Amino acid sequence: MDLLAGAPARLPLAHLPTPLWHSDALDAFVGTEVWVKRDDMTGGADAGNKLRKLEYLLAEAKLRGANVVLTCGGEQSNHARATAIAAREQGMRSVLFLRRSSKKPPPVVANVFLDRLVGAEINFISGEQYADRDALMAAVAESLEAGGDRPYIVPEGGSNGLGTLGYIECMAETRRQLDAGFANGPEPFDTIVSACGSGGTSAGLGLGAAAFNVAPRVDAMAVLSTREDFEARIAALQTDARKLLPGLEDSAEIVVHDAYKGPAYAVPSEEQLGFIIELARRTGLVLDPVYTGKAMFGLARMPDKPKRVLFIHTGGLPGLLAETRRFGNL
Numbered sequence: 573m574d575l576l577a578g579a580p581a582r583l584p585l586a587h588l589p590t591p592l593w594h595s596d597a598l599d600a601f602v603g604t605e606v607w608v609k610r611d612d613m614t615g616g617a618d619a620g621n622k623l624r625k626l627e628y629l630l631a632e633a634k635l636r637g638a639n640v641v642l643t644c645g646g647e648q649s650n651h652a653r654a655t656a657i658a659a660r661e662q663g664m665r666s667v668l669f670l671r672r673s674s675k676k677p678p679p680v681v682a683n684v685f686l687d688r689l690v691g692a693e694i695n696f697i698s699g700e701q702y703a704d705r706d707a708l709m710a711a712v713a714e715s716l717e718a719g720g721d722r723p724y725i726v727p728e729g730g731s732n733g734l735g736t737l738g739y740i741e742c743m744a745e746t747r748r749q750l751d752a753g754f755a756n757g758p759e760p761f762d763t764i765v766s767a768c769g770s771g772g773t774s775a776g777l778g779l780g781a782a783a784f785n786v787a788p789r790v791d792a793m794a795v796l797s798t799r800e801d802f803e804a805r806i807a808a809l810q811t812d813a814r815k816l817l818p819g820l821e822d823s824a825e826i827v828v829h830d831a832y833k834g835p836a837y838a839v840p841s842e843e844q845l846g847f848i849i850e851l852a853r854r855t856g857l858v859l860d861p862v863y864t865g866k867a868m869f870g871l872a873r874m875p876d877k878p879k880r881v882l883f884i885h886t887g888g889l890p891g892l893l894a895e896t897r898r899f900g901n902l
């Protein structure tokens with residue numbers, strides 16, 4: 573049965589399938605068998621987990637005849653950068669709303685540099701304004717429309733029911749890889765570990781892992797907020813995704829962890845920084861201090877570690893390059 577046959581339209585933006593990567597040195601460092609789904613390789617400058625969501629979101633934008641895409645995120649948002657680049661590839665402009673606490677002009681580096689390079693319009697907004705981001709984007713979309721544009725709004729992180737389908741598709745892809753013998757398949761994994769920032773990736777992994785028998789569980793490593801908040805958000809996203817893809821089974825068990833998020837969003841602890849450095853030196857795997865480094869740190873620190881793990885490398889290289897000063901003099 574092809575569950576995805578009736579799915580909404582999808583643009584082929586990502587380079588798929590992404591590899592299932594393994595390293596004995598990583599197993600030894602983390603303390604269990606880890607297979608890394610290299611979604612940091614979904615693309616070039618637009619790489620990362622957001623590209624899988626954008627395959628569905630920008631397909632809808634194009635079907636609606638959009639010429640400008642609006643989205644939002646933190647100052648160094650990987651999602652906003654991927655959206656700006658992919659939108660431009662598809663012949664659309666982008667307007668970004670990026671949260672910035674300081675009123676000083678931001679350094680034009682890493683993700684912000686790439687946003688500017690592809691000509692995105694950037695509006696830096698305060699945390700207070702960001703709390704009302706959906707209303708703000710709706711108001712700007714309305715005025716663009718009044719001026720003759722055809723705007724399309726992508727929510728924070730590309731996380732809505734439609735974007736969630738990207739990670740259901742990722743699990744279908746992983747099942748095909750297991751059936752072909754990759755990752756010592758076809759046995760499912762014990763769990764899937766991924767960073768969780770707006771919830772769409774975890775929501776899709778949960779539904780897809782169950783539908784395609786990839787794992788009975790997803791460990792979502794929150795990089796902000798609380799376990800209760802993400803449990804509710806992920807459940808709501810799954811409800812919305814089910815409306816678009818009838819026939820989905822129950823989700824894999826979603827276990828949200830909020831103990832590994834470090835001091836604050838985008839702020840790693842000294843221990844987490846040391847972990848990222850040591851892991852890179854032992855394995856050659858490069859993780860970022862905002863998402864993937866914290867998620868892998870959480871896996872390594874988890875009591876009762878699962879025996880066979882699929883770790884989703886969600887990308888974030890520009891986020892690392894924006895934060896090099898935190899790493900001191902390497």
Ligand SMILES: *Cc1c(COP(=O)(O)O)cnc(C)c1O
Pocket residue numbers: 620621622650651729731767768769770771772773774863864886887888889
């Ligand atoms: C956005 C992002 C995440 C979190 O994914 P969500 O679907 O928003 O939970 C994880 N890793 C990286 C590198 C990201 O950019």
